[in-house]
Amino acid sequence: EKKIIIAIDGHSSTGKSTVAKQLAKKLHYIYVDTGAMYRAIALYAMRKGYIDESHFDQEKLEKDLPEIVINFEINPDTGLAEALLNNENIEKEIRTLKVSKHVSKIAAVSAVRRKLVEQQNNMGIDKGIVMDGRDIGTVVFPNAELKLFMTATAKDRAERRYIELKERGENVTYEDVLMNVVNRDHIDSTRKDSPLRKASDAIKIDNSNLTLQQQFDQILKLAQTAI
Numbered sequence: 155e156k157k158i159i160i161a162i163d164g165h166s167s168t169g170k171s172t173v174a175k176q177l178a179k180k181l182h183y184i185y186v187d188t189g190a191m192y193r194a195i196a197l198y199a200m201r202k203g204y205i206d207e208s209h210f211d212q213e214k215l216e217k218d219l220p221e222i223v224i225n226f227e228i229n230p231d232t233g234l235a236e237a238l239l240n241n242e243n244i245e246k247e248i249r250t251l252k253v254s255k256h257v258s259k260i261a262a263v264s265a266v267r268r269k270l271v272e273q274q275n276n277m278g279i280d281k282g283i284v285m286d287g288r289d290i291g292t293v294v295f296p297n298a299e300l301k302l303f304m305t306a307t308a309k310d311r312a313e314r315r316y317i318e319l320k321e322r323g324e325n326v327t328y329e330d331v332l333m334n335v336v337n338r339d340h341i342d343s344t345r346k347d348s349p350l351r352k353a354s355d356a357i358k359i360d361n362s363n364l365t366l367q368q369q370f371d372q373i374l375k376l377a378q379t380a381i
């Protein structure tokens with residue numbers, strides 16, 4: 155059977171990873187969450203004190219890049235991939251609003267992007283992969299057989315993310331989450347290197363008014379047609 159590359163891009167908190175995971179499971183493909191890789195580097199920089207609210211020492215981070223190793227391991231209980239930073243499982247820590255607040259500044263650094271894009275390219279060598287992020291259809295896999303661009307209103311996205319963070323026990327306000335979503339989209343769309351864009355051949359999916367099931371059915375059909 156022919157295997158393809160499925161690239162899923164879009165704004166923050168549009169449910170890209172939810173649909174990507176469902177799709178990978180159904181097709182027996184590998185799922186790669188590239189946002190987790192940028193978040194892992196952001197966490198590294200935060201721990202080292204290279205970045206906080208008032209400063210970012212890009213030079214120090216760039217010097218450390220060769221020593222930063224990001225991998226995934228499957229959690230045997232859930233069957234899902236979890237992110238490792240230099241062999242430490244950091245899956246929980248990278249999902250906090252604190253990391254979300256710094257990650258877009260880290261992701262705007264070309265040296266960071268070059269490192270991660272190279273690794274992502276290698277992950278797609280055998281195809282049979284669903285990858286989500288911001289530049290997958292435009293930069294990482296410009297020849298992907300299927301490209302999706304997911305979007306929804308900022309209000310819908312912030313509501314979903316707020317509920318998710320609350321359920322995980324984070325002490326956040328809806329306004330904080332909304333501000334973060336809008337702010338990240340702004341930085342991601344206006345950066346010089348690989349800005350968030352819909353690839354011209356990507357199919358746009360606005361899921362503001364779709365249930366998860368409706369969205370999945372629609373996307374699975376597109377995938378089956380592309381395979």
Ligand code: C5P
Nearest residue numbers: 188189190192257258261287288289338
């Ligand atoms: O997908 P997620 O929201 O976890 O991504 C976190 C951040 O990582 C994004 O807001 C963006 O700044 C960055 N990112 C990126 N390119 C990707 C994936 C994520 O710049 N391919």
